[in-house]
Amino acid sequence: MKRRDLLKSLAWSGAGIAAVSCRDQEEAARLVAESGDVDQRGLTWQKAPCRFCGTGCGVQVGVADGVVQAVRGDEASPVNKGLLCVKGYHLPGFLYGEDRLRYPMLRDGSNYRRISWDEALDLIASKFREALDAHGDRSVAMYGSGQWTVHDGYAASKFFRAGMGSNNVDPNARLCMASAVVGFMTQFKSDEPMGCYEDFEEGDDFILWGNNMAEMHPVLYSRILENKRKNPSVRIVDIATRRTPTTDYADMYVQFTPGSDLALANGILHLLVANGDVDEAFVRENVIFKRGNENIEEIGFGCWGPDGTSTNPADGPAERYGFGDTARNSSLEELERFLEDYSPARVSEISGVPVAQIRSLARMYGDQSRGTVSLWCMGVNQHSRGTWMNNLITDLHLLTGKISRPGSNPLSLTGQPSACGTVREVGTLAHRLPADMNVNVDAHRAIAEDIWNVPAGTINPRPGYHTMDMFRALARSDIKVMWIQVTNPWVTIPNLNRMISERPDDDDRFIIVSDIYPTPTTAMADLILPSAAWVEREGVFGNTERRTQHWNQMVPPPGEATEDAWQIIQVAKRMGYEHLFPWPEDNWHEPMYEEYREFTLGRGKDVAAYQQLRETPGMLWPVVDGKETRYRYAAGYDPYVQKSSGVHFYKAKDYGEKAAFWLRPYHRPAEVPDDEYPMWLTTGRTLEHWHTGSMTRRIPQLHQAVPQGYVEVNRADALDLGINEGSMVKVSSRRGTVDLPAMIDGRGRPPRGTVFVPFFDENRLINVLTLDAMDNLSKEPDYKKCAVRIELA
Amino acid sequence: MNRQRRLTLAVGSLLAVTACLSQPEQIEREIAASSAEVRAARRAYDGAPPVIPHDNLGTTCAECHDERGVNVPGLGYAPAQPHNETSGVGETARCRQCHVFAVTGAQFVGNSFVGVAQAPRSGARATDGAPPTMPHRLQMRENCVACHTGPAARTDIVSEHPERENCKQCHVEVAVTRSFVPPNTAGVE
Ligand code: SF4
Numbered sequence: 001m002k003r004r005d006l007l008k009s010l011a012w013s014g015a016g017i018a019a020v021s022c023r024d025q026e027e028a029a030r031l032v033a034e035s036g037d038v039d040q041r042g043l044t045w046q047k048a049p050c051r052f053c054g055t056g057c058g059v060q061v062g063v064a065d066g067v068v069q070a071v072r073g074d075e076a077s078p079v080n081k082g083l084l085c086v087k088g089y090h091l092p093g094f095l096y097g098e099d100r101l102r103y104p105m106l107r108d109g110s111n112y113r114r115i116s117w118d119e120a121l122d123l124i125a126s127k128f129r130e131a132l133d134a135h136g137d138r139s140v141a142m143y144g145s146g147q148w149t150v151h152d153g154y155a156a157s158k159f160f161r162a163g164m165g166s167n168n169v170d171p172n173a174r175l176c177m178a179s180a181v182v183g184f185m186t187q188f189k190s191d192e193p194m195g196c197y198e199d200f201e202e203g204d205d206f207i208l209w210g211n212n213m214a215e216m217h218p219v220l221y222s223r224i225l226e227n228k229r230k231n232p233s234v235r236i237v238d239i240a241t242r243r244t245p246t247t248d249y250a251d252m253y254v255q256f257t258p259g260s261d262l263a264l265a266n267g268i269l270h271l272l273v274a275n276g277d278v279d280e281a282f283v284r285e286n287v288i289f290k291r292g293n294e295n296i297e298e299i300g301f302g303c304w305g306p307d308g309t310s311t312n313p314a315d316g317p318a319e320r321y322g323f324g325d326t327a328r329n330s331s332l333e334e335l336e337r338f339l340e341d342y343s344p345a346r347v348s349e350i351s352g353v354p355v356a357q358i359r360s361l362a363r364m365y366g367d368q369s370r371g372t373v374s375l376w377c378m379g380v381n382q383h384s385r386g387t388w389m390n391n392l393i394t395d396l397h398l399l400t401g402k403i404s405r406p407g408s409n410p411l412s413l414t415g416q417p418s419a420c421g422t423v424r425e426v427g428t429l430a431h432r433l434p435a436d437m438n439v440n441v442d443a444h445r446a447i448a449e450d451i452w453n454v455p456a457g458t459i460n461p462r463p464g465y466h467t468m469d470m471f472r473a474l475a476r477s478d479i480k481v482m483w484i485q486v487t488n489p490w491v492t493i494p495n496l497n498r499m500i501s502e503r504p505d506d507d508d509r510f511i512i513v514s515d516i517y518p519t520p521t522t523a524m525a526d527l528i529l530p531s532a533a534w535v536e537r538e539g540v541f542g543n544t545e546r547r548t549q550h551w552n553q554m555v556p557p558p559g560e561a562t563e564d565a566w567q568i569i570q571v572a573k574r575m576g577y578e579h580l581f582p583w584p585e586d587n588w589h590e591p592m593y594e595e596y597r598e599f600t601l602g603r604g605k606d607v608a609a610y611q612q613l614r615e616t617p618g619m620l621w622p623v624v625d626g627k628e629t630r631y632r633y634a635a636g637y638d639p640y641v642q643k644s645s646g647v648h649f650y651k652a653k654d655y656g657e658k659a660a661f662w663l664r665p666y667h668r669p670a671e672v673p674d675d676e677y678p679m680w681l682t683t684g685r686t687l688e689h690w691h692t693g694s695m696t697r698r699i700p701q702l703h704q705a706v707p708q709g710y711v712e713v714n715r716a717d718a719l720d721l722g723i724n725e726g727s728m729v730k731v732s733s734r735r736g737t738v739d740l741p742a743m744i745d746g747r748g749r750p751p752r753g754t755v756f757v758p759f760f761d762e763n764r765l766i767n768v769l770t771l772d773a774m775d776n777l778s779k780e781p782d783y784k785k786c787a788v789r790i791e792l793a
Numbered sequence: 794m795n796r797q798r799r800l801t802l803a804v805g806s807l808l809a810v811t812a813c814l815s816q817p818e819q820i821e822r823e824i825a826a827s828s829a830e831v832r833a834a835r836r837a838y839d840g841a842p843p844v845i846p847h848d849n850l851g852t853t854c855a856e857c858h859d860e861r862g863v864n865v866p867g868l869g870y871a872p873a874q875p876h877n878e879t880s881g882v883g884e885t886a887r888c889r890q891c892h893v894f895a896v897t898g899a900q901f902v903g904n905s906f907v908g909v910a911q912a913p914r915s916g917a918r919a920t921d922g923a924p925p926t927m928p929h930r931l932q933m934r935e936n937c938v939a940c941h942t943g944p945a946a947r948t949d950i951v952s953e954h955p956e957r958e959n960c961k962q963c964h965v966e967v968a969v970t971r972s973f974v975p976p977n978t979a980g981v982e
Pocket residue numbers: 050051052053054055056057080083084085086087088089216217218219220
């Protein structure tokens with residue numbers, strides 16, 4: 001109770017049933033005022049963002065005796081207002097698994113032996129140096145993470161680009177939100193959403209595209225449910241390929257055939273045009289039209305033929321898949337002709353969605369009296385046409401002008417805690433620099449070379465390997481030294497059998513893995529480095545809604561564990577790049593961040609000053625004059641907007657400061673069920689486990705709730721095949737087989753012909769089965785669609 | 794199916810399973826006396842959401858854990874849920890977003906985490922006979938009567954005057970942390 005509220009309640013308590021004396025009341029008020037930050041159980045409390053998902057909930061962390069002993073939801077955080085999900089509430093346990101990595105360990109035959117940090121760092125430096133000298137900048141690589149802090153990612157990017165002259169740094173976020181990046185970049189020339197979490201209170205209709213929000217962004221779904229509780233007219237539409245806990249609260253469940261969301265979105269656009277629901281004034285003032293390469297025979301799926309552009313598996317596995325697309329200008333008139341192919345009847349035929357539902361969706365998007373928020377995450381991003389699908393969802397908002405307004409926005413959700421902060425903003429993708437800049441643009445390199453104070457020409461203009469090519473290059477031995485931090489690719493890369501799985505005696509590759517626990521990835525390492533996690537080090541994360549959040553180190557890391565950024569800096573110094581990291585050993589977090597911040601200032605990406613991050617529960621960039629921006633591009637909210645009303649897409653200079661509407665057709669998925677493999681396999685997460693479970697499985701309460709992977713089977717399919725709840729089922733694709741216990745009518749309920757398997761279980765690797773098809777523009781793989789067969793094991 | 798009927802069905806099927814295990818009175822006594830240890834065993838630390846200590850009964854949680862709690866013959870007293878005044882955790886909330894069943898007792902690997910224990914404590918009184926302050930935060934448990942009244946309440950915290958509904962009129966919350974700790978003042982060894 002706040003003091004003010006207390007006084008208010010005391011003011012009327014005289015009339016209450018339990019009158020207390022004035023003195024008692026004053027004493028009570030004094031006790032309230034004196035309660036400090038150390039509570040009665042001896043805990044000191046400080047803020048940090050949750051370590052797990054991209055929601056970025058604020059937690060208060062309770063520490064005593066150098067140990068995290070409790071957490072609670074931070075009521076001061078605008079993200080979660082005090083609420084967490086079961087993962088967040090059990091955060092402390094993830095630090096204390098008995099098998100924490102404590103010391104650097106070097107492979108020694110089939111064992112590992114402990115070595116000192118000095119030996120480890122010297123060894124990495126010499127391996128990188130040898131590879132660079134003998135094989136050039138393409139032979140070294142860093143595979144990073146959307147769980148890297150801003151400091152980790154910035155150190156890695158600077159070390160590679162400004163030090164070794166290599167752009168071979170790419171993160172696991174490539175597997176996660178690269179399609180959203182390319183989506184926003186192609187439409188606004190600037191990454192990340194215009195809206196923020198306040199859209200959950202401001203919106204009326206929430207359209208979820210392939211997004212099991214109740215399990216994956218639970219605290220955000222709670223915000224929508226709370227809005228719905230207060231405002232019964234609020235509607236939730238769950239557009240999905242299977243029923244989930246999200247469906248239980250939806251007003252409409254729209255089930256579509258995997259991959260046909262492209263057709264469905266075009267069907268809605270068709271009806272918006274047909275119904276006269278195009279906001280013509282908005283479009284005239286703010287939108288241009290574009291069209292790219294739509295020829296499936298030229299694009300392919302990244303997985304077959306030497307260059308990845310084949311659509312035929314008989315052409316063999318792809319070795320490479322490059323960047324590049326062609327684009328041309330289009331128009332509203334051309335769009336109208338283009339959409340003739342997407343009549344409700346035809347879309348219904350492709351997607352299996354009833355015409356009435358397509359019409360309802362079009363009415364929702366077209367209704368100017370209601371705010372519409374589109375939400376999506378992996379279903380749209382992990383899609384062999386993921387960029388197109390991102391474009392189409394935003395197109396729905398551009399055509400209706402329902403964008404950059406409180407309660408009307410396309411709001412792309414992220415999976416990892418700093419996919420936005422570190423990967424997208426710092427620019428740790430193989431072609432990126434901070435603040436929306438690219439390595440292949442001369443002017444951008446010049447800016448970076450200036451801030452980094454390195455000679456012109458230092459930064460390599462050629463993008464490095466994206467994740468999928470990086471692991472193919474490793475398998476070919478084109479990459480000689482790879483450093484992996486904060487991620488677990490030997491569980492997460494699709495079509496795992498294409499990864500190297502054995503290390504021959506004369507292997508000339510050297511793999512370094514920094515992590516906090518042993519994983520299938522550390523098992524592949526030549527050198528394992530123990531890392532400090534979460535509040536064992538200082539850090540900054542950036543969440544889905546552009547909120548940058550800082551936390552202090554609160555407890556010491558175990559053994560000799562160190563933070564990932566420190567490891568990178570030490571190696572860089574040993575390679576002669578001390579000039580890149582000139583800050584004192586005991587105070588480098590703030591100056592490093594402030595240097596990074598220089599990239600962002602004045603570019604509409606202005607992150608908050610470090611001191612302000614310390615003092616607030618995070619700030620939404622762009623932060624100008626110490627004030628955050630809730631709605632980008634919106635007059636009255638965004639200080640960069642030079643208009644008095646409406647929107648201004650000021651970042652899209654090449655588009656005349658307008659947004660681009662992209663015409664994007666329907667393409668079939670790379671692999672569809674046939675006689676031999678008659679079912680769809682879709683994969684994903686589960687509420688209790690985060691990512692590959694290397695942290696959450698070590699938390700007893702979470703492991704005990706969901707101890708192993710499983711396969712969700714439709715009841716009718718189960719009946720046909722003699723499968724019961726818990727039966728062991730053999731799931732096979734053209735690439736591999738895994739046995740899993742069946743779950744029937746559990747939390748997820750796939751339709752006939754579809755099975756779902758979560759990917760967290762390292763003992764039942766579903767990614768042995770998945771296909772390495774990827775988006776032609778973002779190079780993000782599709783984990784949601786391949787063909788399998790199931791039978792009783 | 795109406796609520797009563799579903800409940801009867803669920804309880805009925807449960808009775809069939811548990812009939813041979815123990816007498817209803819015995820269970821009720823155990824739950825009524827439920828000690829700090831039982832409370833602690835269900836939580837990772839004091840303040841963590843408890844895990845669900847019974848099997849999935851196939852009903853919705855709120856059928857038993859409503860505003861007052863329900864006496865389920867043969868199973869015991871289902872305590873009221875204390876969140877009905879918590880913003881964002883209303884009647885539409887997903888209980889299992891925070892509370893999970895345990896389907897195994899095994900661990901993936903050992904874990905040495907020891908959560909903070911509930912400190913033996915009681916609220917401070919300004920004078921003899923004055924109403925004590927609340928010795929814990931109200932966050933996530935704004936509904937006082939859920940824990941402090943009814944047959945599921947622990948005897949040491951049961952209210953003597955549950956009929957006076959507005960608890961917060963006389964008892965104030967003191968265990969509050971609101972401000973951020975200023976930078977770099979945390980004691981890191
Ligand atoms: S896992 Fe995500 S939703 Fe759950 S507490 Fe952490 S940030 Fe919030």
